[in-house]
Amino acid sequence: MSVEPLPNIDRSTLRERVLRALRSAITSGRYRPGDHLGEVDLAASLGVSRGTVREALRHLQQEGLVMASTRGMLRVNTLSATEIRGLFRVRAALEGLAVREIVASPRRDAAVAALRESLLSLRDGDDFGAQVEADLGFHMRLCELSGNPMLVESWRHLEGRIRATIMNREPDEAPAMMTPARHSPIVDAIAAGDLDTAIAVVEEHMAAAADHFAGPAES
Amino acid sequence: MSVEPLPNIDRSTLRERVLRALRSAITSGRYRPGDHLGEVDLAASLGVSRGTVREALRHLQQEGLVMASTRGMLRVNTLSATEIRGLFRVRAALEGLAVREIVASPRRDAAVAALRESLLSLRDGDDFGAQVEADLGFHMRLCELSGNPMLVESWRHLEGRIRATIMNREPDEAPAMMTPARHSPIVDAIAAGDLDTAIAVVEEHMAAAADHFAGPAES
DNA sequence: GACATGTACGCTGTCGACACTCCAGAGGAG
DNA sequence: CTCCTCTGGAGTGTCGACAGCGTACATGTC
CATH class of the missing domain: 1.10.10.10 (Winged helix-like DNA-binding domain superfamily/Winged helix DNA-binding domain)
Structure with a gap:
């Protein structure tokens, strides 16, 4: 046997x-x-x-x-520029909440470690698809680490639209958005326990992404 | 003819x-x-x-x-106390964003007027079902007035769970949560253009609702 | 030639039937 | 009495077929 x-x-x-x-x-x-x-x-x-x-x-x-x-x-699906901007503002609100809950949590150190690990995946991707997965994986991980299942649920609900937005672009244009350099400040601010800075970083991150995917501020 | x-x-x-x-x-x-x-x-x-x-x-x-x-x-569906608390924190984040966008909008006055109108429906309901509809209608209206369709979409995605939460309670217990007195401060703060206060009011409103529906702070 | 009319085609909407899985209870062996 | 086995029944999973709706093209009339 x-x-x-x-x-x-x-x-x-x-x-x-x-x-x-x-x-x-x-x-x-x-x-x-x-x-x-x-x-x-x-x-x-x-x-x-x-x-x-x-x-x-x-x-x-x-x-x-x-x-x-x-x-x-x-x-x-294909989203209009206005929808894309709104989408990233909602993301900023949700991920801002995630940051807030992580900073307030006693398990903050473990969360920071987990996020640092997620950052590694961003580094070594020359494949566009893998790069996208690593980026979304990081942000999803951020939500999961909040310990709020409803937050994860809400984020997942947007995931399809996020992907649709990214896929609307040519693969060549996007990678700059998904470098570790753009994400590590978020983790650093969380590690420092500086809530206001961390939220500001997240919002800036999302605003830049919105500009990138919707075309620079037209509204 | x-x-x-x-x-x-x-x-x-x-x-x-x-x-x-x-x-x-x-x-x-x-x-x-x-x-x-x-x-x-x-x-x-x-x-x-x-x-x-x-x-x-x-x-x-x-x-x-x-x-x-x-x-x-x-x-x-039936939600656990933890899920209910998380749910209302997500709501606070979303509706906080709504308030933020309304305050920043040039159409703020019209939005305030629309919200005041929604408040009227809360007053004259002795029927529990109608009361719930009026309450959710107000919050939904708040999201719509943000002018951000994705925000509305995200809120609607939570609506079912919100209703499931409310329906888990006996009709007699809930009405206190849905009085105009609990909602008008939100509108007042928006009308005053005081963003920080408005967001604080929304968060307090949601925290109270979470305590009410999940049982007072056990976590 | 322009417009109205008829008609075939592509696609989704809806349905009823069969297949399969799992649970509960009857029934027999020890 | 206890345990295992078997057999029903209650559900969902999946399928193929028919019906209805709109579009695009063909046909005929003025």
Whole structure:
């Protein structure tokens, strides 16, 4: 009898796997913003029924990665400059709360260590996709370390739109936003326990990102 | 030929109507927190197919009004005290941002007027359900007046959980939270243009609500 | 040639049926 | 009496098919 512990069985439902596949296909650039996502085509491509694809698409719609167009058809979402600016202001508010809760927490040191670790992933990425993942991973980690599950939930709700925004840009333009140099000041301010500075840093970070992705201040 | 402009035809899809019906049934207390929502029963009650009910339920799940339990079954969501506290902290962050944007906006006076109007609905409600609607309507209005669609979107994403929290309480206990007296200071501070005070008022308002719904500070 | 009308096609909306999993309780072996 | 086994039933998971709606093209009329 074999001693090795048998591979874990994937108990995820078909809908969940289709969901992940579609999400990945969109955020990886396989489908471009504005592309039509037809249920029949996708169902045929993935080898599943329309109903299953349908549920996954509806989920992505609520995530903001997909938007409805005419006659109930779904397209990859694309955000206006105004929406992008608003999006990053909401992010600033949420991540500002995260910073606030981390600074107030007794586990602040552990949180700082975890964030420093997340920063490492940002350094060694020459691949654009990996760079994006590392950036979002850092900010998501920031929310998780707040210990507030609702904050994480709210941030995740925006994640699809964040990704849609980033993917709207050519890969060449964005990397400057995602360097460790832009993120370490946040961690430093948290480590110093200086709440006001930390929040100011986060807001500046988000404002710069908004300018980058929405085009410099037009409003 | 008749001159009257023909009644508007309801073009909403069956799924949308089922969604509204279920949401209303839950937030009105027709189903209690923890109740099992079986697809077959609901489909039979509503006279639609399981697939249609299913899509509506999945939507409500993402809204947080419904949660998954064992074997993929869905139940009316119920939040822990910790989650409730976190929820209201996130609300404070979001509505704080709303206040901030309104104060900074040139249309501040119009916003104040709109908020004052919303306050009126709070006054004349002896019906508990109407009172809740008026309260949530005020806060939602606050977000809308920020002019930031993403902020509204994020707030709406929490709305289901907020309602689930309120509905967890007996109707008799809550009304004190929803008096005009508790809301007008927010509007007054906005009208005065005093940002710091306004945000402090919002945070105090949310902290009090958290204590009320989660039980006084145990953490 | 321009406009109204008919018509085929593509797509989503909705449905009913079958498959599968899990839990609870009956029933037998020890 | 206790434990294991088996068998129903209650649910959800997934599927294929039909129906309805709109668009775009073809057809006919003036």
